[in-house]
Amino acid sequence: MQAHQNAIEVEIAARTVTGGRNVAFDLVAVDGGDLPPWTAGSHIELRWTADGQEYIRQYSLCGESFSGPRWRITVLREKKSRGGSAFLCDRAEVGMRLQVRGPRNNFPFVPDQRVTLIGAGIGITPILPMAFEAEAQGCDWRLIYLVCERQDVSLRETLNKLPQERVFYRYAAETGRMNLEEWASTLGAGDSVFACGPLRLLDDLVAIHEARPAWKLHLERFENPNKTVGEAEAFDLVLARSGKQFRVEPGETILEVLRRDGMNLEWSCCDGVCGTCEQVVLEGVPDHRDAVLSPEERQANSHMMICVSRALTPSLTLDL
Numbered sequence: 001m002q003a004h005q006n007a008i009e010v011e012i013a014a015r016t017v018t019g020g021r022n023v024a025f026d027l028v029a030v031d032g033g034d035l036p037p038w039t040a041g042s043h044i045e046l047r048w049t050a051d052g053q054e055y056i057r058q059y060s061l062c063g064e065s066f067s068g069p070r071w072r073i074t075v076l077r078e079k080k081s082r083g084g085s086a087f088l089c090d091r092a093e094v095g096m097r098l099q100v101r102g103p104r105n106n107f108p109f110v111p112d113q114r115v116t117l118i119g120a121g122i123g124i125t126p127i128l129p130m131a132f133e134a135e136a137q138g139c140d141w142r143l144i145y146l147v148c149e150r151q152d153v154s155l156r157e158t159l160n161k162l163p164q165e166r167v168f169y170r171y172a173a174e175t176g177r178m179n180l181e182e183w184a185s186t187l188g189a190g191d192s193v194f195a196c197g198p199l200r201l202l203d204d205l206v207a208i209h210e211a212r213p214a215w216k217l218h219l220e221r222f223e224n225p226n227k228t229v230g231e232a233e234a235f236d237l238v239l240a241r242s243g244k245q246f247r248v249e250p251g252e253t254i255l256e257v258l259r260r261d262g263m264n265l266e267w268s269c270c271d272g273v274c275g276t277c278e279q280v281v282l283e284g285v286p287d288h289r290d291a292v293l294s295p296e297e298r299q300a301n302s303h304m305m306i307c308v309s310r311a312l313t314p315s316l317t318l319d320l
């Protein structure tokens with residue numbers, strides 16, 4: 001995974017309402033230069049302050065150009081917004097300045113003989129650049145965009161730049177939910193599926209894949225279903241480099257304990273979805289509760305997200 005770069009100051013260069021409740025923002029560097037290049041599946045972290053409150057949010061980059069002076073993000077105006085998406089969609093105007101860190105990619109595109117890209121709702125945002133990447137790499141690819149109604153389609157202008165014979169729209173209000181079981185029965189070795197969308201869709205895909213794992217499944221989750229799974233026991237935490245030791249109680253996280261001690265650590269979502277707080281594990285077995293690591297990475301037990309993950313062993317040693 002990529003390390004975070006220093007914060008960049010950007011400003012909103014364009015604001016476009018796009019499908020449903022979504023708003024697309026084009027961001028440019030305040031100094032007028034090019035923004036860092038990125039790869040399909042990347043996200044950035046936005047920070048801003050409004051009404052005395054600091055907001056930190058992560059958004060996928062969803063443009064079709066992977067370098068240059070402009071980034072695009074698209075924000076869903078969430079019904080149960082904690083304030084961030086509501087502010088951006090309702091009050092953020094052209095010219096507003098924000099701090100950005102990244103890009104960072106926890107969901108990289110990996111070419112295969114056949115590639116299926118599934119974006120549901122706002123989940124189209126990391127998926128759309130993958131279609132451009134798959135086309136550029138000469139893959140045999142298709143994009144399935146799942147929305148409720150026709151008017152919910154976002155980023156139509158960008159979608160129209162893709163070969164239309166490879167883009168399939170599914171409108172649940174007209175045809176019902178896609179029959180994933182039936183569709184997945186056609187997949188085999190040489191197929192890779194990249195998907196982003198609501199928990200139910202991703203959980204269904206995981207279940208289908210577990211039953212027939214010949215093909216490869218890559219997911220990007222905006223929500224973390226693992227955060228509160230199981231009991232939260234207290235454990236000892238050892239920092240190998242500093243020699244410091246802590247007790248992590250059931251109601252607190254490793255990140256909270258270390259920040260309270262004054263450690264200057266990278267963190268962002270505090271929800272186990274962005275990958276920013278990842279640390280190397282030297283001893284002990286983590287209780288992985290994030291939505292970033294793959295099953296293989298979890299089994300390796302060499303890295304963990306300290307904002308949510310805990311310990312299965314009485315003690316855990318980190319490379320800090």
Ligand code: FES
Pocket residue numbers: 266267268269270271272273274275276277278290292305306307308
């Ligand atoms: S801060 Fe985002 S995964 Fe830990």
